[in-house]
Amino acid sequence: MPSIHSLAKSLAYRCGFSLRRLRQAKKLVGKDGDTGERVRDLLHRRDPYSNFDPGSWPDDVAGWGSDSPAFGELIDLIRPARVIEVGTWKGGSALTMARELSARNSDAEIVCVDTWLGALEMWMDLGDDTRYGALDLRHGFPSLYYRFLANVARAGEQDRITPFPVPSVTAAQWCALRGIRADLVYIDASHEEDDVYQDLVVWWDQVRAGGVLFGDDWTWDGVRLAVQRFAGEERLTVRHSHDKWFLKKEK
Ligand SMILES: C[S@@+](CC[C@H](N)C(=O)[O-])C[C@H]1O[C@@H](n2cnc3c(N)ncnc32)[C@H](O)[C@@H]1O
Structure with a gap:
């Protein structure tokens, strides 16, 4: 038996309303308030790092814009209790944020959302060692996740950084259902306009009032257009800190 919510959506779609137009009226399912529980405890029955040997994964945290001073500046501005990173790769940017948090004696957790399967541009050129090569396919499947895990373990940040693969x-749907919000959400996954726009739509709801949604790659058309489109629709001002763009959610 369809719920009232799905019947209403079905009717709206047949009348020509898009998901986008419906979004603002949509209520999130699940708990409204964030209980403050750590995502690690809600997500993993076993510690993802336990019995993992980083030894066979030599140190390599190469990424893009991963050590920008913007991370420290936004952490100073927001003083986050929880950070969610969408698009982690080998962990470069997550580890920069971890270092910046440690330097401020913060025990904020960082949740890393990534399939660790690579974005479109990583599958385009078999000769590209920094992208395709770094996926490090084993039997046709990327082993990138284990390099990320090794980098985090070597840096001693296992307690702070939780993978969400x-x-x-x-x-984002899981967070909505669990009532999980973050003070800082860093978007650095796909760079295709529709994907980025979708990320902005779903993650904006998971930013706490007073928090910030920010991202990389303003120079990529897909990213810039998606951010401008979303900001225009939501009447938000796009701000910049070094190489990052950001949107602040008012209290
Ligand atoms: C540009 S890299 C992230 C770089 C990283 N932030 C750094 O500074 O090193 C993009 C990552 O996003 C992930 N990704 C792309 N699309 C995704 C999606 N729809 N869901 C989850 N992860 C995605 C890819 O697997 C890849 O690891």
């Missing part, structure tokens, strides 16, 4: 939208 699912697609961005799935993670």
Whole structure:
């Protein structure tokens, strides 16, 4: 038996309303308030790092814009209790945020959302060692996740950094259902306009009032257009800190 919510949506779609137009009226399913529980405890029955040997994964945290001073500046501005990163790769940017948090004696957790399967541009050129090569396919499947895990373990940040290895939208839905919000959400997954726009739509709802949604790659058309489109629709001002763009959610 369809719920009233799905019947209403079905009717609206048949009348020509898009998901986008319906979004603002949509109520999130599940708990409204964030209970403050750590995502690690809600997500993993076993510690993802336990019995993991980083030894066979030599140190390599190469990423893009991963050590920007913007991370420290936004952490100073927001003083987050929880950070969610959407798009982690080898962990470069997550580890920069971890270092910046440690330097401020913060025990904030960082949740890393990534399929660790690579974005579109990582599958385009078999000769590209920094992208395709770094996926490090084993029997045709990327082993990138284990390099990330090793980098985090070597840096001693296992308690702070929790992997959430699912697609961005799935993670956002999980957060919505669990009532999980973050003070800082860093978007650095796909760079295709529709994907980025979708990330902005689903993750904006998971930013706490007073928090910030920010991201990389303003110079990519897909990113810039998606951010401008979303900001225009929501009447938000796009701000910049070094190489990052950001949107602040008013209290
Ligand atoms: C540009 S890299 C992230 C770089 C990282 N932030 C850094 O600074 O090193 C993009 C990452 O997003 C992930 N990704 C792409 N689309 C995704 C999606 N829809 N859901 C989850 N992860 C995704 C890819 O697997 C890849 O690891």
